[in-house]
Amino acid sequence: MTHSTAPLNPREPDFSTFDATTRRLFDVTIDFFESRGKAWLKQQDRDRVWYSDFLDLVKRERIFAILLTPATEADGDPDKRWDTARNAMYSQILGFYGMQYWYVWQVTILGLGPIWQSSNTAARRKAAQLLESGEIFAFGLSEQEHGADVYSTDMVLDPDGQGGYRATGSKYYIGNGNLAGMVSVFGRRSDKPIIDSSDIERYRPEEDFEGYMFFAADSQHKAYKLRKNVVDAQMYVAALDLEDYPVQQEDVLHEGKSAFHAAINTVNIGKFNLGFGAVGACEHAMHEAIGHAENRILFGQRVTEFPQIRRMTAEAYVRLVGMKLYSERAIDYMRSASPGDRRYLLFNAIEKMNVTREGEKIVTLLSDTIAARAFENDMYFNMALLGVTGLPRLEGTVHVNMALSLKFLQNYMFRPTDAGQAALSKLPIGRAPRPAMAALSKGARGVSSIAAATLPGQATPLPEVPVRRDSSDDVFLFNQGPSRGLGKVRFADWRPILREHATIPNVAVFLQQADALQSLLAAAAPTDEQQKDVDFLFCIGEMFTLLPYAQLILEQAGIEGTSADVLDQLFEVLVTDMSRHATTLHCKATATPAQRKRALDLLRQPVGDSDRLDRVVADLRALAGAYEMNP
Template sequence: MNLLLNPKQYRDRNYPDERSKEIMLKTIEWFENKGLAAQKEAYHNREFCNDFKEFVTKEGFFETLFLPKGYGSDPNQYYSTYRLYEFSEICGFYGSGYWYTFHVSHLGLIPVLLGDNEEAKHRAARILKENPLCAFGLSEQEHGADIYSTETMLYPQGDGTYVARGRKYYIGNGNVANIISVFGKFADTGEYVFFLVDSQHPRFECVKNIIDFNQQFVAEFILHDYPITEADILSRGQKAWDDMLNTINICKFNIGSGSTGVATHAFYEALNHAYHRIIYGKRVTDFPHIRRLFMDSWLRLIAMKLFGLRATDYMRMANENDKRYLLYNPLMKMKVSTEAERTIEQLFDIIAAKGFEKDTYFEQAAVEIKGYPKLEGTRHVNMALVAKLIPSYMFMPQPFEEFGRITDNRNDDFLFRQGPTRGYAKTRFHDYNIAYNSVSHLPNVKIFMEQIEAFKEYLMVSGQDLAKQMEDFDYLLGVGELFTLIPYGQLIIESAKIEGVKDEVMNQLFDLFIRDFSAYAVNLYGKYQNTDAQLEKIMKMIKRPVPNREEFEKVLQEEVYSLVDVYRQNP
């Protein structure tokens, strides 16, 4: 079993059409033909990836990937989170500069597609053919995540037109995008608005690239009485506000898949290096601490991939009566990306100084991976969202129809009609015990279930006081880290059944999760806000996995070390 992306042994993900597979294969071919040396030269020279822009423009990939049914030139067009997942992972696998241009283009186009302006949607589809790089003009330097305080304004001119004035900050692709969705307010009413601008317009000033550590162009720009007509206005009022939040809901999913790609490439490079390096007469991969580090990093990668695939299914299944994706999506952004960062830190402990060498992929991965958890809402913001769902997830299960892996050519319609963002805490979930009971014969799953029960007891003794305690973000993070492992494990179990993952792999995976859960419990135990009743329940969460050296050795040799030399990027 190798669930991990391997461009040299591309696994057909059962796409229903040849175009989807063609996109993945041609993208892999383009990167491999470019080669690692040229890629690293561009990275060190901080070159904006114009060659990638030219490639995706020629091939029309973003048109196929981004546009829902009814737009674009392909009669078989459909919007699929499933194929976006893999394209995002491939881009991340080769470099965050490429992934970022893809990601912010996705962000920039979605407000157009969510909006009320039908002509703007077709206009954007036409522009994509000439320049597929888009931008999302949301944040401002003075306000950061405080979108309520945005100062960019549309000033009415008395003839039905407007001029836009304002400054936006931290805007990826702001140097080249012809489609920039800008969030602001009407100056006369204070009503929210989304409108379109073009970076090449004479009233648009690209001030500078505000970063200087890789290939990305993250712009500061100013609108100097930029002329706006009704044809440029995408949405107004509450609809504009909802479209802003729903755009982030849709696109932050890319962060998990992109970071999975980064960590996977780093894993292959670290494994190849360690296996072929002899120290004190032994292979580095034979040292006991290295064996544990490789096992844990591989298990984290497998968990990230399994969760991502299953979360994709929930994104595609979403409808008015099934909004479970509202939990799994922030986990994809927050949990998966932090697990990727943690994985690379473990791999760095293995390869040590090698990880600083400028000719390796690892050198850039170690830097770039730190950015993923900080995008589209910090860990704190996403954990605050997740924490609102603890009561409904843990205590109010509802029946839902079961479904498997969704790889067909359905259009993910509901993502474009999510509607108002209120009522988040009322989201309902199916019983997580269904998944856990299906593998409760595994010793470490059984212990993990005991930890879940102890967490549930902690919630019960906490009562209404917990909401007050979690107003302190430090305490909220402590509780949230424990909670997120439960739905994370649930979706991994569901996905593992679909992918045919072996029991011994799952048992070793939950060995890791028990240790993680225990560490999070120790962290929560140290918080001053805890009552004596809470401390008693937290202590019950601290457990030891059931050790199985024979199983550990089997998985290490047959699954982890079997990946030695299966992938090296073309030089």
Template sequence: MVLFNPKQYKDRNYPDERSAEIMKKTIEFFENKGLAKLKEDFHSREFTYDFAEFVKKERIFETLFLPKGYGEDPNQYYSTYRMFEFSEILGFYGSAYWYMFHVSTLGLDPVLLGDNEEAKHKAAAKLKENPLCAFGLSERAHGADIYSSEVKLYPQADGTYLAQGSKYYIGNGNLAGTVTVFGKMADTDEYVFFVVDSSHEKYECIQNVIAQNQMYVAEFALHDYPITEAEILSRGKKAWDDMLNTINICKFNIGSASIGICEHSLYETLNHAAKRNLFGKYVTEFAHIQQLFFDSWCRIIGMKLFGLRATDYLRAANPEDRRYLLFNPLMKMKVAIQGEQVMELLWDILAARGFEKDMYFEQAAVEIKGMPKLEGTKHVNMALIAKLIPNYIFNPKEYPEVPRMNGGQNDDFLFNQGPTKGYGKIQFHDYMPTFKALSHLPNVVVFMEQIEAFKEFLMGSGMDLMEQMKNFDFLYALGECFAMVPYAQLICESAKMEGISDDIMDSLFDVFVRDMSRYAMDLAMKQATNEKQQELCTKMYRKPVVNLERYNRIIKDEIYSLVDAYHMNP
């Protein structure tokens, strides 16, 4: 079963007992807490102290966050696959718990990526007494403009430094034992990463910048906070690279959290609709409801398959294979936006019930909206993705095939990614053989025709395209069309590994064909699109091949078979 179901978690395979133990105990923590208490804490905006205590007691962040060579476990390793699974579980139960986890790994990774070996072991040991970490990057005046960081380290006569300045929108900034801070040296203006502790007297937690929420997103200030060389993690270009590489590692969590949110919401919506009788029919019998369930279920399956396969490419990355730098922002942006779309579809089924306080859905509908806004806006991530269009579409390269990588190996390269340069030179394996292997499915054939039409659009646009792509509105619409290709490609690769049926794959491409048509129409309507490009866009407008027998099988055998498959403990 591709979808996560806490009641069937014993069916998951892990390379070691410790990994299985973490997942099982985390599920038990939430199921023992129960839905009523989960919602009570959500409505009272109770900070997730209980989860922090659970993580500390079970030493979960030590196992998940630390790469080989750190911590007390001689078998310690860092696994993106394990992080994917844990992030999905937390999303399934609530974004506040996921956020505590997510910003902790963001906060710790600049230490692990840095040059200060002593600081790495010190931070690893500190996880035992306080597992919460924080990533001090954003500032109130500058937001995502990280070039303009104003926090400064001022050199002192004795060779130490005093840190001054404030950071804004910093998760866990109220309690974190390890707070990594990105700033500049006051005398040279070079970038620097250093570490502080939120319990220090020179650290002021000013406020929680968001209201009515379980999460603590801090504004904090450093008032002549004393810093020695022991607290400095990296300087100059290395500090800059460590900041971007930290985000590369951690923004992957956003997609997996979105998957978990959607999975729980799907179960809840199915359970409600199957028992709701209106006008002499159960809600699940109405044609429009079946279409809504079909589209939402297909999107969730696609999200999960993509996430599993993208995980493989992160784990297999090396200096000669950096394909993960496309699949990672797709996981962050594309999967998270798919999650928003799924929730809108499910809400049309639940209708007013989706507002009710006893439903998980009530909080999920709010929390899903935050996912695409974290770790760079969708436009920033799309700008990264769009830079890779020429090499992906027109300049493939041969690579050894990447297997499913869910074993116990350490993800060495993620903590040694090196300089953040040469992005536009990254090459990818040829996508067409992946689609041709499924060319017996009619909707895959239609999608392949849309890809050819997209290539014709790119070639027919000529040099005008380079100038047009400076317009973010145009660039985003173009990127939406392009992103469908690697997104669908990795889903196909993953489906082969997971043994997904032809019925399901043809159904997924029913959705993809419609999406590509919609994105192409949006591109055609942009102010910057010229008349020739408008005409070329029309070649991408296609209707999926209708197969009612296949559609009805998916509804009955795949989707409606999930009714009552999962109810959270009350």
């Protein structure tokens, strides 16, 4: 098995692409959990024990300090950098052992986002020092009344007449809010305007941002009132109030438009890790499920030999392979991003949205495989069941990320920067839909004008994205710039990679579906009313996002040499998924006759191959006994 087809095995981990210091941090983390064992892991989870011993490890080994300090704040330490590849791997390791451990890491990443983007050198220096001393961080964006709606906030800062402010308001669902050394808090000045959330279509670029502010708060300050933990778990997810909290100029991280963009760009950085947490959880669940099913005899057969179990485990396995292949390649796009190449914004949204939902599907398939065993108290599995359910619903819901993804549809589907543009001019073009999605995510826009699809693509092709596992600092992530202009993000043509792999039967079928989707969008575009119907647009989005998902899977498969059998089995699943979404569109009461007819063009029967299935299942069954967590 290649790196991305084999689940992580802590007994024989392959960290060869990382430097010596990074490998050591990964190894000591694995040893921390394995030396304590599964019984300890489960007991800590059941008793909701604050993970101070894990944080002692973080402090002692300087794990967060090394992994989460950009080189600009490293004070000459050659091991410190913000390296998306190793951070993603660490997310995967922590997800493997429990989402609570992943969560304290994840929320620290979010809390650091506004700080590392800030021009406040004193705050940056302080954050680096706190990391070095083993502290954790928090991201004070969401509120009980507004959720993570960045347009609205009731955290109000009143000028104190001496150059500072007094902050009053509540924040809700703030991970690490109990002990964070610095809490990056989003609020608004009482004396300056912000966007009117009741009239978000009226947009004044400068004036509407003037009142926003990000500032750093100390969770131990007497004016910082910790109310409760809003979840029943090991992690502390705080409800908190600031009551006349003093904010000095040295505490201010961002003002005006910069604060607004820092909120969006921090989530762009942080949400990428959710897919890797899901991968880790699914890998551990896979080891447990296959080990149990292979060794359980019912009616004279191993459970793994039953036809329905063969189908379910094979599907779970290749879905996991797809998650890993996509995620590995998405790392390269994140690390290669620049002001002129913002493709990562689409791939990032899909990492958060599609990959985490794949995790839910996998754990459900595996739980159907092992039934009641999934709920027994000596299994990691039930921790995975709960953990992967939360991931699609954190750092912006699936709904928000689908709305975001739809902003890229026109350029991705119809305006590639390289070869293939000429073929588009032959497509019939339907009516041009208008901007939408405001009802879902204030100020968002949906499918843009498809009537522009036949316009020439950008003259300059985008560069090829190399494999990025080099030991360098991903500085662009803290200098992403304005969060607007997503409709101008350019993409290379997605057809060549599908055609390159079209010798694989189900990739060829998927390519037919992709062509049919393009024709549907061009000839039967959403009407004006449908543009206002978020539920309708989501059905379009489900089909659309399968294309970039498939693109990156195949790109990484080519890099790693993934077997044709595994890819064929995986694309059998993706063809079925696309047909299912097309059926949903066909059955939509709000679909036009033309859309219903065109939707049927996407229905394809995947190519079945019993011999190929036998080989994939044999590979999967070989995993049984490869890893079991120390008791």
